[in-house]
Amino acid sequence: MEKGTKMSHEFLYEVDYIHIGPQNEPSQICDCDWESNFQSPVHIRNEVPVVVRREYYHQTPDIPHRQLDINALIIVRHGRGTRVVNGYSHSLARGDIFLMAQENVHTFEAPSHLYLDVYYFHQSVFTGSEWKALREFPILDSFLTPGVEAFEARGNTDYFGHLSSEPHSSVERNFDEVRRGFGGGNAALQFEVRNRLFHELVGLSIWRAGGHLSTRPARSAPIADVIRFCENNFQKDLKVEHLAAMMHVSVAHFREVFAREVGVPPASYLRRLRLLRAKTLLVDPRLSVAQIARDSGFDGTTQFGRAFKKAFGVGPMQYRKNPKAAP
Template identity: 45%
Template sequence: MQSSLFEDVDYIHSDPYSDLETVSECHWQYCFGRHRVASKEFPLHQRRERYHQISAIPHIHHDFIAIYFVRAGRGTRIVNGYAHSMARGDVFLMAPSTIHCFHASRNLTVDALYFQQRLWSEREWEILLALPDLAAYLSPGGDAFAARGHTDHFGHLSPESHVRVEATLAEMRRELNTEQLTHHLAARARLFTLLVQLADWRQDKAFCMRPARGSGIAEVLAFCEDNFHRGIRNQQLAELMHFSEAHFREVFTQ
């Protein structure tokens, strides 16, 4: 019997083409803006996504922010050339103008939230970004990405915290599936609260700051085989296993 963690999937990813060097361009209007009338006024979209044995085709999100909550499965997410393994409970905050792809996914299921900056007023953003971690992770551009350690992995939820997050996501899902603007306004408020909660957990060190597991050596070898034509750094391979570069060299040469 299939676990309930894999149920209610809205989107099963399929490769748009086979060219691993071409970056797939993602704009809000094309990806989400045509789905509902309410999204024009409240640019917020939620869906449960599944990735399984797909090609590592890079995507760039030009004009919207993404939050990914890993629900089940495993895989590796490569962001601006830097790899991070994925496990249930991981949270990723992806700023605009970021390139990412999923690699070696095995029944990887994520709860994704997508939204544009115009979801809130300038003053609301000013208040939200007064939280230092959110300001760092939601800032676009290469310099901002480097400043946060070449990652958009925000934290790892405890089982208790994950239950709370999933309850919030379930309410948002119900609200966004209606065409009533009052419910979309309620979902917007829940997202604001959720971001504040995530920032508080991070500040209070309530997160486990790394995934539950790193990639195994077999997954690293598979990554090398799939990306032999690219410039791969030892640091990238070490990060897949959550090893220091020196420790990775020692393990890899054995």
């Protein structure tokens, strides 16, 4: 339910849509279609059916929605909670991405200061040839196929992947630019929003295919908290003992649970965060390699250089001279 537009007081971010309690019974499924939810006096929005908005949930009762003819690209900006789709749960962490196809039922359980950046789009937003191009990516073809059977074929999930802090910051900036240009009734800007959505879908698919997205959702809230902590503190000397203590489990059990739910051991996950940070810093010629190693969480330039070359096939200085040399 909408309450105001681009409100910033008492919020961490400007928000366009605040979800509050339902007018009907929380257990009753609310059917949502494009015409009822997104038609607007702004004529061009009906010609280019894409809506961009930042949504806010906090202690909102579960409100199941069936998206009849609405697709959505959902990016978690901040907060916590659990996303439930067709009865299957996924805990939320900053940087999580969900790609929701139409004809599925979803809700958010126990949201706490949850901010979502969302692109809603109707099937007609793209031409037939554009849809054909998108579906050349097998992962998009799978995720954008509507219905419960397609959802089951994907392993009962619409979780597209997790962005670590560096790529997530890039996606956030893109969303902020798109959001600023949306909603003014300018036809050219509305078409630009549509084009940016197309490019975002393609870009995320390429990142996923290249292994730059973690594709195993953190299904338990404690693991999501650990991931969030790692992404905010990876430059520090984090010990696995400390991370295990956050979950109140033994180190051995923590390693097992983390590897099972995230897909890699804790040390590998932290190393990846540090290397991605270092890649970003290396493009700034004012920073020395020693400073970059230190700011990214490495003990020294030797350790950093070996890890960087093992991960990307070139050393830090080679990458600085030619960033295209590394994937």
